[in-house]
Amino acid sequence: MDKSIDTRALLQQIHLAVALVDIEQNTICFENACFFDWFPPPAQEQGDFSDRVPSLELEKAKQRLQARGSYRLEVDVQIKGRATPVRIEMHQVEYQGQARTLVEARDISKEKESQYMLDSYSRLAEKNAKALEREKDRVERLLLNVMPKQVYEELKNYGTTTPQHFENAAILMLDFVRFTDMQISHDASALVSELNDIFSAFDRIVEMFGCERIRTIGDSYMAVSGVPEESGEDTANIARVALRMRRYLEKRNSAHSNQWRGRIGINTGPVIGSLVGIQKYVYDLFGPGVNLAARMESHSEPMRITLNQATYELLKDDFICTERGEAEIKGFGPMTLYFLEEEARQHYR
Numbered sequence: 001m002d003k004s005i006d007t008r009a010l011l012q013q014i015h016l017a018v019a020l021v022d023i024e025q026n027t028i029c030f031e032n033a034c035f036f037d038w039f040p041p042p043a044q045e046q047g048d049f050s051d052r053v054p055s056l057e058l059e060k061a062k063q064r065l066q067a068r069g070s071y072r073l074e075v076d077v078q079i080k081g082r083a084t085p086v087r088i089e090m091h092q093v094e095y096q097g098q099a100r101t102l103v104e105a106r107d108i109s110k111e112k113e114s115q116y117m118l119d120s121y122s123r124l125a126e127k128n129a130k131a132l133e134r135e136k137d138r139v140e141r142l143l144l145n146v147m148p149k150q151v152y153e154e155l156k157n158y159g160t161t162t163p164q165h166f167e168n169a170a171i172l173m174l175d176f177v178r179f180t181d182m183q184i185s186h187d188a189s190a191l192v193s194e195l196n197d198i199f200s201a202f203d204r205i206v207e208m209f210g211c212e213r214i215r216t217i218g219d220s221y222m223a224v225s226g227v228p229e230e231s232g233e234d235t236a237n238i239a240r241v242a243l244r245m246r247r248y249l250e251k252r253n254s255a256h257s258n259q260w261r262g263r264i265g266i267n268t269g270p271v272i273g274s275l276v277g278i279q280k281y282v283y284d285l286f287g288p289g290v291n292l293a294a295r296m297e298s299h300s301e302p303m304r305i306t307l308n309q310a311t312y313e314l315l316k317d318d319f320i321c322t323e324r325g326e327a328e329i330k331g332f333g334p335m336t337l338y339f340l341e342e343e344a345r346q347h348y349r
Contacts, residue, residue: 017105147283265296
């Protein structure tokens with residue numbers, strides 16, 4: 001039996017396009033039916049090998065075959081009226097004592113579809129990862145707006161926080177005078193817009209001196225220095241914040257018809273800092289230091305900054321203060337109060 005005939009008959013039955021090519025002469029010595037259907041010759045012509053394989057660069061193929069013994073490329077061919085991706089592999093072989101090139105072509109549409117799906121899933125996973133990272137950053141920014149960074153890090157790492165005691169926290173309390181009687185209070189959107197502008201400016205001032213905004217309730221604003229870390233200049237820093245808040249309001253009032261007149265009190269004393277809530281987190285301060293700061297604010301006057309004797313002793317060398325007399329402070333008894341006027345020039349910055 002002629003083995004070559006058996007081999008040819010076998011090659012005609014497989015669903016793989018196979019051809020034996022004389023690459024130097026650019027001619028096809030043998031091709032099975034699948035190769036003929038996938039790479040048909042031009043009308044009324046036999047067609048050279050390179051004419052029948054789209055996108056084949058014959059010289060490049062020869063160089064690769066000579067150098068490596070093989071060459072691969074991918075092309076699109078029309079199979080049953082549909083553009084189909086096909087991978088062509090070429091190998092140097094010896095056939096009947098002569099150098100020939102074995103050409104194999106296979107349909108890789110399923111492989112391409114799988115790769116496309118994998119790429120799509122990868123892109124989707126990457127997109128979801130980026131969206132998750134953006135959401136994580138957004139949540140982190142929101143949480144850092146309601147608690148100090150050190151407290152946030154503890155919550156993130158351990159899932160809970162421990163209340164902390166601070167012996168010498170410097171607290172500022174601000175409240176706007178006759179807020180509900182202001183003409184703008186009848187326009188809710190305008191009121192919120194202006195209050196947002198003012199509190200945003202206050203936040204920048206607070207950050208400038210390394211302090212923390214603790215909370216805003218309505219038209220009141222609370223900030224602290226020395227929580228959760230002491231700086232050694234906490235009372236001075238909160239005093240500088242108070243002075244710049246007042247200066248900002250003075251400049252704003254000179255340029256706007258609505259007059260925002262703040263009453264400010266500051267105090268240095270013991271507080272407890274803790275995260276409150278389970279579903280909604282709020283970081284807050286408690287203790288006599290906060291209560292006395294609130295009393296200083298309520299005993300203050302429009303566009304003035306009030307402090308007690310103990311806080312005055314901490315500021316008197318670097319700031320100019322005016323004694324305003326003794327007052328009975330609820331829960332604390334009689335105290336000598338002072339107005340904080342300005343920072344001494346040699347310390348001004």
